[in-house]
Amino acid sequence: MAVIEKRGGKIFRGRVVVMSGVGGLVIAGGVAAMMLFMFEVDIAKWETWAGVAGVFTGSTIVLWILQSLAMKPVRDLAKFIEGVESKNVTKIKIPKTRLFNYEMEGLEDLMKYIKELKCEKVELEKQVSEIQKEGEFLMGALDAMNVGLVILDEDLKIIYNNKMAPVWEDLDGNKKLAMKFWEGDTAEKWLAEVKHDAVKAERIWRRVENKQDTGEERRYFDMVASYNSGGRGEGVLVMVDQTELYSQDDDGLNFMAFAAHELRGPITVIRGYLDVLHDELGDILTKEHQELLSRLMMSANSLAIYLNNILNSAKFENEALKLILDEEKLVDVFTLIEDDAQMRANANGRLLRFDIPKDLPTIAADKSSLGEVFMNLIDNAIKYSYENGIVMVVAQAKGDMVEVSVIDQGLGIPSGLLPNIFRKFYRSHRSRASVAGIGIGLFICRAIVESHGGEIKVESAEEKGTTFTVSLPVYASVASKLQSSGGDNSSMIDRTLRRNLIRNHGTIKG
Amino acid sequence: MKTVLCIEDDRFIGEMYVRSLKREGYEVDWVVNGGDGLAAVESKKYDFILIDIMLPNKRGDELVRILRGGEEDKVPNSKVLVLTNYQQDAQSRLQTEDKVDAYLIKADITPKKLLQVMAKLGGEKKN
Numbered sequence: 001m002a003v004i005e006k007r008g009g010k011i012f013r014g015r016v017v018v019m020s021g022v023g024g025l026v027i028a029g030g031v032a033a034m035m036l037f038m039f040e041v042d043i044a045k046w047e048t049w050a051g052v053a054g055v056f057t058g059s060t061i062v063l064w065i066l067q068s069l070a071m072k073p074v075r076d077l078a079k080f081i082e083g084v085e086s087k088n089v090t091k092i093k094i095p096k097t098r099l100f101n102y103e104m105e106g107l108e109d110l111m112k113y114i115k116e117l118k119c120e121k122v123e124l125e126k127q128v129s130e131i132q133k134e135g136e137f138l139m140g141a142l143d144a145m146n147v148g149l150v151i152l153d154e155d156l157k158i159i160y161n162n163k164m165a166p167v168w169e170d171l172d173g174n175k176k177l178a179m180k181f182w183e184g185d186t187a188e189k190w191l192a193e194v195k196h197d198a199v200k201a202e203r204i205w206r207r208v209e210n211k212q213d214t215g216e217e218r219r220y221f222d223m224v225a226s227y228n229s230g231g232r233g234e235g236v237l238v239m240v241d242q243t244e245l246y247s248q249d250d251d252g253l254n255f256m257a258f259a260a261h262e263l264r265g266p267i268t269v270i271r272g273y274l275d276v277l278h279d280e281l282g283d284i285l286t287k288e289h290q291e292l293l294s295r296l297m298m299s300a301n302s303l304a305i306y307l308n309n310i311l312n313s314a315k316f317e318n319e320a321l322k323l324i325l326d327e328e329k330l331v332d333v334f335t336l337i338e339d340d341a342q343m344r345a346n347a348n349g350r351l352l353r354f355d356i357p358k359d360l361p362t363i364a365a366d367k368s369s370l371g372e373v374f375m376n377l378i379d380n381a382i383k384y385s386y387e388n389g390i391v392m393v394v395a396q397a398k399g400d401m402v403e404v405s406v407i408d409q410g411l412g413i414p415s416g417l418l419p420n421i422f423r424k425f426y427r428s429h430r431s432r433a434s435v436a437g438i439g440i441g442l443f444i445c446r447a448i449v450e451s452h453g454g455e456i457k458v459e460s461a462e463e464k465g466t467t468f469t470v471s472l473p474v475y476a477s478v479a480s481k482l483q484s485s486g487g488d489n490s491s492m493i494d495r496t497l498r499r500n501l502i503r504n505h506g507t508i509k510g
Numbered sequence: 511m512k513t514v515l516c517i518e519d520d521r522f523i524g525e526m527y528v529r530s531l532k533r534e535g536y537e538v539d540w541v542v543n544g545g546d547g548l549a550a551v552e553s554k555k556y557d558f559i560l561i562d563i564m565l566p567n568k569r570g571d572e573l574v575r576i577l578r579g580g581e582e583d584k585v586p587n588s589k590v591l592v593l594t595n596y597q598q599d600a601q602s603r604l605q606t607e608d609k610v611d612a613y614l615i616k617a618d619i620t621p622k623k624l625l626q627v628m629a630k631l632g633g634e635k636k637n
Contacts, residue, residue, distance in 0.1 A: 261564060264595035264617035265520065272526040275620035279530070304617050311597060368618060 004085050009075040016067045024060030031055045073100060073107050080111050084118045092118070148221065148239035150177065156191050156235055165239060166210040166219065177237075178211040179221070187225050191235050194227045201227045207246050208239075220246035263307055271300045294343055301340050305375055312372070312444045325364040325452060327475045330395055330402060331356050336371040341378045349387045352378065355394040356404075362475040363402050369448045370472075373456075376441040377406040377468045384466065385410025400477035401454070409465035418458060422446045445470075453478060512557040512634055516540045517547035517573070518593070519565055523616065527560065527593075530621035535634045544568025548576065556588050558628060562616075563594035563606075570594065571606045578609035589631045593619065 032052045035041040041048050076095050084092055094111045095102070102108045139162075142149060148165030152158055158175035161167040166178040177187060187205065194201040205223045212218055221239035228234060274297045285293065334356055345352035374393070381391040385408040392407040413421065422442050445468075449456045453473045460466040514536045518524040524540050531538045539554070541547050545567040551559060559577075563570040570592060577584045591612040598606065607613045612627055619627070629635045 261596045264615070265523075268595060268616040269520075269522045269526065271617070271620050272523065275622050276526060276530055279533075279622065307617065368615075 004082055006082055006086075007078065009079050011075050011078045012071050016064060016071060020060045020064035020067060023063040024056045024058075027059040028052050028056035069099070072097070073102065073105065076102070077107060077110065081114060084114055089115075089119050089122050146241050148223075148237070148241070150235075150237040150239075151233035152191065152235035152237070154230075154234045156188065156195065159233065164241065165237070166216075166221070168211070168213075178213070178216075179223075179239075180209045180211055181205070187223065187237060190225065191227055195229070195234070198227065199229045207242070218247075219243045259311075264304075267300065267304050267307065271297070271304060274300055295347060298340070298343055298347055301344075302379075305372065305379070308372055309376070309440050309444045312369075312447070325366055327362045327479070328365040328367050328370075329358075329362055330360050330365075330404065331358055333365060333367050333370045333374065334393070336367060337375045337378075341375060344379065345382055345391060348382050350382050350385060351388070351390045352382075353390065353392050355392065357395065360395060360397055360402055363452075363472045364475045364478050365452060365472065366448075370452070373445045373448050373470065374404070374406065376445050377470075380441065380468075381406050381408035381410065381466070384408065397474070398471070400474050401471040402474060403469055403471045405467050405469045407465065407467045412462040412464050412466055413458070413460040414462055415460075418460060421458060422456070511535060511537045513555070514538045514558040514560065515547065515550050515554075515556040516560045517542075517544065517550075517565060517570065518560065518562045519543060520562075526621060527624065530625065534625050542566075544570065544573050547573055551577065551585060551588075556585075558631075558633060559585065559588050559590045561590065561592050561610075563592065563596040563598065571598070571602060574606050574609050589628070589633075591627070591631075593624070 032048075032055075035048065035051070036043060043049075076097070080092075080095060092115055094108055094115070100107075102111075143163040145162065145164060149160070149162045150158055150165045150167060151160040158167060158177075161175060167175050168178045169175050179187070181187065185205075190203055203225050205221075205225070208221050208223055210216060210219045210221070219241055220243045222242050223237060223239045225235065225237050228236075274293065278293055278297065281293075282290070334354060338354065342352055378391060378393065385391060389409050393404065394407070395402060395404045397403075422445075446456050449470050449472070455471050457469045457471075458466065459469070512535075514531055516524060516527050516531070516538055518527065518540065519542045524542065528538050528540050536558075539550060539556075541550055544565040547559075547561065547565070548568060550556075561570040561573055565573075574590065574592065578590060589611040590609075591614060592606060592610050593614050593616050595616045603613070611631055614624070614627065625633075
């Protein structure tokens with residue numbers, strides 16, 4: 001807006017003076033000419049010139065007064081406008097003069113109109129500044145939140161992000177998300193996909209790490225993305241900072257990783273050299289020495305199983321029990337553990353029998369994890385049965401599932417305790433004294449089985465025995481579902497498996 | 511005779527594998543850090559490469575990335591086996607696992623089982 005230079009009532013003053021002077025000159029010139037030609041006045045006389053000068057002065061003054069009067073309304077208007085500009089609205093008064101009737105002349109209406117304009121302007125400015133304050137407050141609040149917010153326009157370009165949001169700017173000034181998505185599963189890609197074929201969509205990513213290229217601290221977010229076609233911000237991303245929560249996981253996992261490395265080292269050496277000794281001395285040792293060696297091997301194997309149980313249950317707690325399920329034969333799972341299991345049964349005076357048909361349909365399995373499950377179940381059956389008792393492992397196909405049962409004729413479990421046995425660190429009261437173990441075997445069994453999309457059940461009668469039944473999906477029944485969801489098995493199984501990954505490839509796992 | 515490169519820094523474990531591999535009829539070279547492992551792979555063709563994860567000089571997962579992570583498989587004629595006791599987090603484990611022919615936990619794999627796995631992958635079948 002233009003700035004008014006304050007002149008007060010002196011506006012047009014120079015113009016009035018000059019015009020009066022010019023008018024005076026014209027009149028004085030006319031009077032002089034008339035006197036010369038009509039009255040033949042002697043121009044040599046000083047009185048003549050004095051007269052002309054008098055006429056000039058007089059007419060100039062008269063003209064100045066008249067023009068000033070004519071200009072007065074304009075000057076009053078100018079003064080009024082200056083006053084309006086500089087004064088508080090409430091103090092503005094419309095000037096009144098005795099000489100003119102501004103009301104009749106229409107000037108008062110002009111002034112009133114200007115005053116109203118000023119009032120409106122002041123009111124608007126007030127509103128604008130309130131809105132600005134609110135805006136600043138909101139922006140400040142958004143920036144102070146522990147939640148990141150990113151808004152994208154219809155071209156999926158970032159048009160707003162608060163301070164917390166992990167966003168970086170490239171050399172051309174384009175803003176981009178600075179987040180490490182897993183295996184190319186980025187929010188940008190998802191938004192582009194839903195823009196193509198959806199009107200509204202929502203999705204959640206968990207545990208996404210920020211990029212730390214420029215030395216930022218490591219942060220973890222859970223992120224909700226929502227897409228709304230045609231909305232003012234088509235894409236809205238909300239990131240909740242979960243750094244504290246997830247770094248605990250990290251610390252926990254790091255500790256487990258460290259512990260695993262430290263404990264597994266000596267176990268590897270013990271088991272490995274026992275294996276070497278058994279292989280190389282097998283023929284030389286007496287039967288008694290062979291028995292001693294096999295006891296050593298068995299104990300070393302137990303140690304390895306316990307350690308795996310501990311590590312797995314720690315992983316399971318952190319929701320990180322990721323398994324890769326391949327197409328496998330059930331028989332091959334038992335090949336892994338059969339020798340160890342037989343050795344253990346023999347040493348404890350139990351009879352262990354396997355009845356696994358070779359023509360069972362293949363299952364979707366992580367072989368070594370399933371091996372652990374059956375080793376644990378067989379181990380339990382041996383522990384909780386009697387000398388010379390029989391432990392049976394039988395399998396059969398049942399619809400889309402393969403059912404494997406581990407059956408003993410031992411102590412049985414009181415029915416009141418049955419609901420609790422899959423809980424972590426749960427051991428029945430009376431077994432605590434007589435049987436070794438720390439009570440996480442069945443907990444991890446259930447975790448692994450459920451991670452396969454399967455189910456584990458128990459039936460038991462006291463003094464008659466216990467049957468654990470594991471049902472696992474037939475590979476063919478899940479393969480198509482897996483393929484249709486691009487390897488993500490969320491469509492297939494509830495709860496546990498949702499966070500696991502199934503893929504079919506040729507890596508051998510141990 | 512099939513050739514094996516064993517990259518393993520633990521003396522007991524290294525000697526154990528070398529002993530049973532040789533007994534099975536393999537020709538075995540054994541190095542104790544990642545850098546030497548890479549140099550060995552570059553200078554000689556092996557049928558099997560056994561890699562530990564926690565290695566001095568250059569970690570095993572990095573070696574796997576160098577050998578199998580690029581566009582071109584640098585060891586197309588070798589079977590690469592990771593043998594580790596290190597509990598990698600799930601994501602990096604999957605990334606490593608994807609690139610190799612076997613990913614085995616040492617504490618679970620006795621020498622006898624290792625030989626079985628290698629036989630399955632086309633190795634010596636003595637027993």
